[in-house]
Amino acid sequence: MTELCDWLRAGSVPVLSLQNGVDNEPLIAEMVGEARVLGGLAVRIGGHISEPGKVFAEGVAQIVMGAWPAQQPKDDPRADLLKVLEVAFNEAGIPTTVTRNIRYELWRKLVINNGVNPLSALTHLDTRSLTHHPEFGKVVYGMMAETVKASEADGVNLTRQDLDDMFELISNFNAIKTSMLVDKEKGRPLELDSIAGAVLRRCEQLGVDAQYTFTVNALLRQQQ
Structure with missing residues (x-):
């Protein structure tokens, strides 16, 4: 992430985090601004690299994502992008939902x-x-x-x-x-x-x- 700091700061698109923990989004917000941060997580999944280039996963493997730290009550510009991502993930066979309180x-x-x-x-x-x-x-x-x-x-x-x-x-x-x-x-x-x-x-x-x-x-x- 540190290596991409300058590149990310120069951009304007939101950044979606799909990592474990509760400290990733604050760190990203420090680099690009809170208004560009999307939080996310994978639930009901157990996954491991079984061998180089192959991943074994079991469970529903559902993604939950949303504007971080929570979607604003008024028009949040990230809402439209979240809808696009939700459709894309679901069409790819990855059950995905958007929450207002990520x-x-x-x-x-x-x-x-x-x-x-x-x-x-x-x-x-x-x-x-x-x-x-x-x-x-x-x-x-x-x-x-x-x-x-x-x-x-x-x-x-x-x-x-x-x-x-x-x-x-x-x-x-x-x-x-x-x-x-x-x-x-x-x-x-x-x-x-x-x-x-x-x-x-x-x-x-x-x-x-x-x-x-x-x-x-x-x-x-x-x-x-």
Whole structure:
């Protein structure tokens, strides 16, 4: 992204982010201005590079996107482009919807990512094994609850219902290796800063503890 800064600043078209985490859009906004930022995420998908040039994915693989941080109540110039992209993705066979509050959706995805990604990398267990484990299931729920609390720092204010919905979703989803576990097995850098780090920074800002996330994050960093 840094290498494209000058090129992006010189342009005028919006930039769509389809990455995990809640810190990507703010960084893009610093480069091109908030009015040119579209946020997005992929949900209900587990995907991995099975071999060079080949990707194995399972699940619905749905895209949710929207003007960041939320679509303006008045005419938002990004709305027309979002409609064009929605049609294009759907015609390509990728189920896609547009939301008026993408920041809310990004945080809901982070609830799941922080709940299972770091712990799976630490335990080498898949998502179903974690969520149905008598002890680790409680840790997953605890890390998800800490993520819900952290969302308050961004003014999102997820609820207990969001927490329970996300825990039920990942508990009933296919048993998959998380991307962080795959990275760990392949000796690649882990996305700790953008997942657990994002939660810890905001909990610190709010002055609240995030003991589950702090402990799992610390153990993983020790192993790197």
